[in-house]
Amino acid sequence: MDQDNVRRLAAVAVAAPITQALNDTGSTKRHVLIVDDGSALTQALLPALHAAGMRVLVFQFEHLRRPLPVPVISVDWEDISSIEQGIARVRQVEGGCRGVFFLQTPGLPFGGQWLSGALARLRAAIAVARGVSLTNSEPLEFVHFVTAQGGRFGLDSQASVDALAPGLEALAHPLRMEMPKTSFRSIDLDPATSTAERAQQLLGELGEADEPFRTAYGWKGGERATLSVQETAPGKADPILDADSVVVFAGGARGIGAVCAQQLAARHHCTVILLGRTPLDAQAMELSRLNKAERQVRGDVFMREYKVSNPGCPPRAPREAWRKKLQAAETVDTLESIRALGVSAEYYAVDVRSREDVSTVFSAIKQRWGRLDVVVHVAGLGGVETDRMLVRKEWPTIDQVIETKVTGAIHVLEAAEEVGTRLFVGFGSIASRFGNSGQVDYASANGLLTGIVRAHNRRGVLPEARVIAWGAWDGVGMAVGGPTKDMLIAHGVRFITPQMGAECFLAELTGVGPAAPAELYISPSWTGLTELLARQDTVLSLGEPEPVALMGEVVERRDGEYLRSERQLDPRAIPFLDHHRYDGTAWVPAVMGMEVAVQAAACLFPGLTPFALRDVALKKAVRLVRDEPVLLIAEARFEQCSTEETLVQVTVSARYKERTWVFAEMRVVLGAGQFTHGLADSDRYHSPLPIEREPGKLIRQNRAELYPSDWLRFQISGPTFQVIEHMALNCEVGRTEGRMVSTADLSGCNTPMTFIDGVFQAYGVTLCTILQAWAGPPLYIGEIRWLPGAAQVRETTFAIRTDLQDKENFPVIHVFDPEGQCILRLQRAEQGGTSIKELTQQVRKAGTAAERDHDSIVATPYLGAVIEQTAGHFLRAEVSLDPKTEILLRDHQFHIFVVVPAVYFMEVAVEAAALLLPHTPPCELRDFRVHQMLHLLKDPQTLVTEAQVIAPDQTRIRMLSRRGVETKLHAEGIVVHGQTPALKRLPPQVLGDVQIRNTGGLYPHRFPNGPVFQVIEQMELARNFRSRSQLCLTGSPRPGCMLPVTLLDGAFQVDSATRSGFDQPSGLPKTFTSLRWMPGVTSMERVVCLSSTGDSTTDSPGELFFVDGEQILLHMTGITLTPVLPSVGTRSRT
Known part of the structure; x- marks a missing residue:
């Protein structure tokens, strides 16, 4: 790569300390507008702004209405004009408006409903900015878009991901260029910080002057950063393509997509598939055979005839009509140029905004060629066709620019996942970081593309996704020309030549890794970029310190199949061991075995995110007698993979001299489960009744009473990683609640070891108080699930529900952060102790692997036996319908036969969906139809239920009867999964007569x-x-x-x-x-x-x-x- 012309850049967080205090002179009479997001941050901002002498108004969208002690303006989320008019009203209040905080701090979950929600919120943010630009009154001082990705802009792999946030970040720079008297910024906050501190951080931004090319700022741990870029050298990676590979370019039949497709075909000789909206007809084929001059003549004739046929048409209409015909001819040109290389090339006419059409085409490609290796999403609108100032831009244009890029990316990525594509590459734009005037919609669309790639990769499923944010190309795509190009060159702007751009693209066709970041900028040099890189400040750590190397050194590895690591355990060198001493002897704690297992699995699949442990069995303890070293061995083996998760079986063993034994076995889950299902299921297990109002005696204990304790495993050393500040226990109802605080910094660990250590203590106290027996280390855990970044939270609360009669579901332990979000869940556990024999009579033993294959917590009284299942995709179950034994059938007898009631079908449908997606509860039954009655005469009949996931939050159910070889469809419907929104209250009903x-x-x-x-x-x-x-x-x-x-x-x-x-x-x-x-x-x-x-x-x-x-x-x-x-x-x- 010519480093003098083209730069390869990655996003980084750069130190940006506060330089001056907030100065409110002359501004205290003006209002500050808060666009409410329903979070606690709004409530914390109100007193902070009042204390600074500012008056506050609040914008509330109707679906987020709540009482606040300040004037509130209600607007309709869907009605853009009401938002713009609302801004105008604010500008007219006494004293005027100083600025706007647009809050978007509860991250929008990335799933089935993300697209519509993200587009609605982004349109609302643009509407606020457009309302500002439409008003002729005194300019605002600031408009700040506030997100909560952890304070480092989502670059930290342990932080939460909000795919919408990069779209909001991308708004700030082009808006600042259009309205230079207003400070436009995006502010990223850390949700682990208290709301009061976050409010003060937002106030601190008001005193800081703008800097060129820096519009995104973040706060983490009291340290302020700004989002910037730095050069990064390409690494060496094995090629992922060969002559048998199949590569799809969506929207790549012309422009830079065509250039890259042609160079790819020439280099790798693989099959190239082009997708575009333009159908190829005979006229397109004819035009493609004409040279440039002949096309010009044909175009002149066409436009004259168009004007005659369409009198009074807009001046641009003839040119637009001819341009579409030329696009079809250019597509044919691209196809023929690729085929001339001796490479197979095909074209499909498809609008990527249609999810169904994209899926159909991808399935057809996979069926025809047997594979689909890489998908390149090129489609997008921008350049001279759409660039204009926001105040003069119409909403249909804004929507078209955003939806073409974003909706298409979602549909292409989802369809690629369905057919097992290995790599997705999205063509973005450097406008998402350094957008210019007239590019508000274009910049935000490309910012959202970055967010989509980031959120998808965090799910840990194929395809791996990357986004290449291109700078300006020369003579192709959205390239400028004429005087505009001459002006840009005069200002130091350089351009990417087609040959250089294609070479850069081919070099990036690798999986995601340290040398191949998922988010990459490839840009020519320009004066502002050169100056920005020259004055770069300290690049900050992303909160990802070197991992705690408990796993040790990898001694054997087969990529994607097997990994073995070894580590000599010396308690004098490892604090984890030195702090876990009993009678002077160091013990290897259970949490260490879990962390080593997760590290091994994460090393086997470095592109995936571990989020859960299942079937954790602690076999034989490891003691370091007289502090003599013991070799710890971890062996990780790939077990199975689905669209949402990858399972890795890990065995952790210990070797002392000639003796080897198994310390622990478990399954490590990597991938998407925590993002798809979340952990918000605590209401399912915990009573809404306060614990002190439950029947039975309440036992309260504080830190001083808990440590040291006969009930705890380590009486002498006390708590290791987590200390319980206080807890309340009700043995009669099996409930425990309390608060705990981390006492050690375990940053870099893959598991939240501090919480797990704390919940073992809390459950040990609970269990032993109930059973009156001493609590030892854990023996078995059904599942531990956590959210990424959870280990960074210092103060937490916990809730334990115990039911010794229900060993399949309980105990259930939830840990919550200060905002009330559930960040860890532990379900089904057994702890040992001195009275092991007595305890095992009352606490569930760990089952065999076969017994635990179906560890679902879903009860299915009517579904019957599952005879076929593909986890997360498909399920088939059968049950014999016998009215003699089932009241729901027996009591629906008409004359001589029994009619299976609709409620039976409905219950079976919901049970099947819940069993197929056990961690996302059903919340709605939709479009249900009973096609024909099912009559039972003398003999029982078999009811067959088929459940198939058709969307991340939807399952289609079909119920058929079978008698011999004959089957009949009786009922079908769709079960929707998710958290049921609160059903609205009804006013009193008056019926009249x-x-x-x-x-x-x-x-x-x-x-x-x-x-x-x-x-x-x-x-x-x-x-x-x-x-x-x-x-x-x-x-x-x-x-x-x-x-x-x-x-x-x-x-x-x-x-x-x-x-x-x-x-x-x-x-x-x-x-x-x-x-x-x-x-x-x-x-x-x-x-x-x-x-x-x-x-x-x-x-x-x-x-x-x-x-x-x-x-x-x-x-x-x-x-x-x-x-x-x-x-x-x-x-x-x-």
């Missing part, structure tokens, strides 16, 4: 077979097909149901009566659009149901709510029924 019936007037006239689980005690039916019913529980299904089956049994009774009156039977459930329910609601003694339909017909969509007071327990929409009952008879009570 109603008829009233009680139980005696409803049964058996209206419902010949009577209620199963829920009886309508009283029903008020209005003339407009609305009703209000009081229902009472009469029976219960099997325990463990995930749906509120009893409520649903009553729901269909109420809907039927609402639409057809009291005395006319209507039918059985046929379809519904959506069912949502409050988590934890299974059955209630008495509830109220509100129902409405459009008319009396069975196809009129019905809607109903079950409420407890004003709180909604269940909401169902779009209900339709069959025209008639299958038959009318008397329910069998045998």
Whole structure:
């Protein structure tokens, strides 16, 4: 690479200490606007700003409304004009507006709904900036976009990832260029810092002057940094392509994509596939055979004819129409030039903004060629076609620029993951770091591309993803020309030649690694960049100190298959061991074995992130008698891989002289699970009732009472990594809560060893208080799951739920950071002690590997036996339907046969989805349809349930009956996974003129077979097909149901009566659009149901709510029924 012309750059955090204190002279009467994100930071900023003498206004989006002690302006998130008008209103208040804090501190989870949420938030940020630019009043002093990626801009691999944050960062520089009198910045904060301190850090930014080319600042541990770049040399990497490889260029049929594709074909002779929106027709083929002069003549004729055919058209319309035809011809040119090299090349017309179309094309490519190695995402809009000042830019243009780059990247990356692509390369732009005037949308779109790549890589699944942020190319792509180019050259700007750009691209076709960062800038020299690099300050550590080398030296390795490491343990050289002494002898703690295992797995797969341990079995303790060294051996073996996680089996052994024994065995999980599923499941296991209000005696202990303690394993040395400050324990209900503080800095470890050490202590105290036996080290742990960066949190709270009768699910231990976010979960554990035999009678023993293959915590009372399963993808289960043994079937007998009720299908659907994605709870049943009734006569039938994941948060369910070789589809629907949002409260309902019936007037006239689980005690039916019913529980299904089956049994009774009156039977459930329910609601003694339909017909969509007071327990929409009952008879009570 010509270093005098093209620079290879990587993002770095550079020290940027505060140079002057905040000076508010003359500004105290002006307002500061906070765009609220619903976090605690807003509440901390209010007193901080008031203390600095500033007045505060708050923008609140309607879905985040909450009471605040300052004036609030409500705006609609989706209504861009309301945001812009809101800014105008703020500028008109008395004293004017000094500046804006746009808060985006709760990171937006990267998953199924990320794209729509990210685009909405980015549009809101641009709308705020556009509102500022549209106002002619006094310029604002500042507009700061605030994120919370850990204070180092998401570059720290241990920090949380917010894929939206780089898009907000990219806004600041072009906005500063357009409005130089306003300080535009992005401020990245560390969520581990207290909210009060973060508020003061934001105030500190107000006193700092702007610096050229520096618009992104961050705070971590009280140290301020700025985001910059530094040159990085390419490393040596083995080529990942050969002549059999298949490479796809999405949007690469023209411009720089075409240049790179041609050079790739010439160098590697691999198959090249081009994707583009333009269809190739006969006219395109004809145009491609014309030379430049002939095309010019043809174009002149076309544009004259276009004007005649379209009188009054805009002046640009003929040129745009001709340009599209030329694009098709250029695509043919690219194809033919590649084929001329003797290389196979194909073209598919596809709009990358269509997820389904992209997936279909990728599947077709994989099926035809048997592989798809690399995908290059080139598609994007920018340059002279779209660059203009924000004040003059229209929203359709902004949306098109952002969506073409971002939506296409998401769809291409997801489709590449589905077909097992090895590498994704996104073509970005250096505008995301140093955007110019007129490039607000273009810069933010390319910033979001960086965020997408970063978040995807953190998931730890293929393909590995990289983004190359290009500088200006010469004569190709979005290149400038004429006087504009001459002006840029005069200002020191240089350009990347096509040959040099293609060479740079080929050099970067490697996996992610130290010499191949996932985020790379390739830019020609320009005066500002040269000056920035020359005055570069101290590059800061990203909070990633050298790993604690507990694993030792790798002595054998087969990439992706096997790794063996060895380490001599000397307690005098390793504090972990020296602090774990009992009666003078050092013991190897369980947490050390876990850390060594995780280090080995992470070394075997360096591109993946470890996030969990499963089936941890501590076999035989390791003691260092008389401090004589012991050799610790770790062996990591690849076990299996899915789209979300990679499993590595690790055995940690010890060798002393000639004797070797196994210390620990476990599975290390690497990949995406913690980001897809999160840890926000504590409500599932912990009662909302405060522990002091639970029945039973409450035992409180503080630090002084806990240490030293007979209950703890290390009575003499006390706590090692974590000290329990206080805890409250209720043995009767099996609950423990408390607070603990880290006492050692274990930065660099892959596992949060401090928390694990603390929860072992807390659970040991809990278990031994219940059992009155001494707690020893842990023997078995079902699963430990943590969030990256959790080890950096110093102060935490914990909650323990113990149930010795339920050994499959308990104990469950959650650890929370100061903001209330769950950062670690431990589930199913056994601890030993002096009374091992007594303890093992009461505490669950570690099962065999075969017994633990299905360690799901999901109860499935109706699903049946799983006969086929691909983890995280597909599941098939079978159950024999026998009305003689199942009340839910027996009580739905009509005449001589049993009709399998809709609620049975619904419960089975949710159970199957929950079992397939056990860590993402079902929250909605959508688009459900009963195609045909399933009748049971004399013999049982087999119900086959098929569940297939169709999106990260959606599972499609199909239920079929099988008799012999014949199968019939009976019901299907989609289960949505995630955290159920709180169902809104209902205002009191007024029905007006109603008829009233009680139980005696409803049964058996209206419902010949009577209620199963829920009886309508009283029903008020209005003339407009609305009703209000009081229902009472009469029976219960099997325990463990995930749906509120009893409520649903009553729901269909109420809907039927609402639409057809009291005395006319209507039918059985046929379809519904959506069912949502409050988590934890299974059955209630008495509830109220509100129902409405459009008319009396069975196809009129019905809607109903079950409420407890004003709180909604269940909401169902779009209900339709069959025209008639299958038959009318008397329910069998045998």
